[in-house]
Amino acid sequence: IELDSNSGDLVGDFVPTTDTHLSEPCGLAFTQNHLLVLNGGDGTVQQYDIQSGAWNRELISSGLLMAPTAMTITSTGRLLVAEDTGRVQRFSLATGELLNTVVAAGTVTGAAGIVIHPDGMLLVSDATTNGIHAFNRQTGMHLGRWDTGGLPSGFWELLAPGTLRMGPGGHVLVASTGSNTAVQRYN
DSSP: OEEOTTTOOEEEOSSOTTOTTOSSEEEEEEOSSEEEEEETTTTEEEEEETTTOOEEEEEEOTTSOSSEEEEEEOTTSEEEEEETTSOEEEEETTTOOEEEEEEOTTSSSSEEEEEEOTTSOEEEEETTTTEEEEEOTTTOOEEEEOOBOSSTTSBOOOOSEEEEEEOGGGOEEEEEOSSSOEEEEEO
8 A cells, every 4th residue: 555655645556466476565665666565475575666566577486585575775776685484685776687695594584674784784683582683694604692782681671573684873673563562773
């Protein structure tokens, strides 16, 4: 659906429910001219015209992704897609070609959100271990758990973290959907 950015009023369906290219959409990303929709139902990424909502093409075909959960676009024009296994794949934004695996499956076991931090590291939320993990964006090396500080345990009682986004002032925002339902902000 499309909402008016000022009033919050419903404008209408941007991509209609009758669109046959989507089943279980679970992530959105914008390029200058396109809306990319991560399709969890069949593990594809569908591309739509940013102005009209008309379907353009299937950017990433079925079979390359397993249980995708989130995606983000890098400043160098690459598409990063996280999977529930914790694997993060890098694709060409122009062609949809799989370039490489950035993060291997296993370090994160329930990837639910992904964002590029302003300092260049890749942050991945893990709904299974209730944390946010940092990775070197180029090599995929695990830099450790990122959401530390504050409480005696060293962690912020993040429960089932999901979507990650960069907010105002360079803060990282995370949707926490467990019993501690909130949108938390990190420096």
